[in-house]
Amino acid sequence: MGMIDTALALVFGDGRNVVRDTVEVFRANAEKTAGRDATAREQAMVQFGAEFAVPRKGRFDRFMDGLNRLPRPALALGTLGLFITAMVDPVWFASRMQGVSLVPEPLWWLLGVIVSFYFGARHQVKTQDFQRSIARTIAQTPTVMRHIKELETLRVDGVEEGALRDLEGVSSAVRDRSDNAALADWRRVAG
Template sequence: MGLIRFMGALFGGGRNVIAETAQVFRPNAEAADAREASFQQAALAQMAAEFGHGGGWWGQFIDGLNRLPRPMMAFGCIFLFWSAMADPLWFAERMTGLALVPEPLWVLMGAIVAFYFGAREMQKFRGVSMQKETARIIAQAPQVAQNIARLRALRHDSPGVADPGPDAEVALVSTEPGDNPALDDWRRSA
């Protein structure tokens, strides 16, 4: 009879003293799953309230604009790699032109991109005054223009691209037939 009273006290009245005591040391898995489901439903409801509303054509337009920079940067980088292989001279002209961009502008562009992608660090301004940087660029501009002109002269469709110029030795060497076994075989068979 004593055992029945002890078990009734332990498990009676809709309670389970052992389970209640165990929950102090280990959370109830079913209750934890219910809390997690409730948390996920609240997060989804918040996201639906933020992004699910119509917002009109203006809101949709702005949302579309906000989604453009990442793919444009990714596809732009892929395009640069492709253009470097497809048309190296076009690519070299553009990269030579980028040499004229002042360093503070590169720092600003890097800060904008870093901020857009969520980075918290920003590069400190290096203390180079804009006037010094402008003077450097102005001094460098004629060399850049000359380099671009040289690159354009290398195009296959430039007039006189194969002209050896006033160097008579180069002209004579370029017109002398060289050793070419394939041409020799072809001449013998003809």
């Protein structure tokens, strides 16, 4: 037993773990790292809690807190509203966007800078690309309006019954002229 005790004392020393101490030189102790991380998280939470521990005293503070929360939802809902408006009344939408296209470029730059600083690290190029896309969309308005008029003429509500019968005759003539042999066999069997 004495020889084993001597060998273990040589490796592990006087109550210290020489192997563990040597490995910790090359690799961090996972348990101690987890403890340090937990302490850092706890300190961050204490700091965040202290930040909100001061009660908001006046109406102005509450108003400013509400105002700071308003721009993002307003922009999101406003954009959705623009999409809905473009579908409901394209002419009204196009005329409003025509007005937007008349905004001078320096004002777009100013708006871009304000929005960039507010939302953080946005690039001015995005604003200019947005302006170009609006111009492209407005340029497509006459084509879209022409397509809408063509679609309106295709509504069944405005078609007379005689025209519908003529269309039925055309469809039966087309059905009878089919060159598909398998379809012709199926029609004979079906009946």
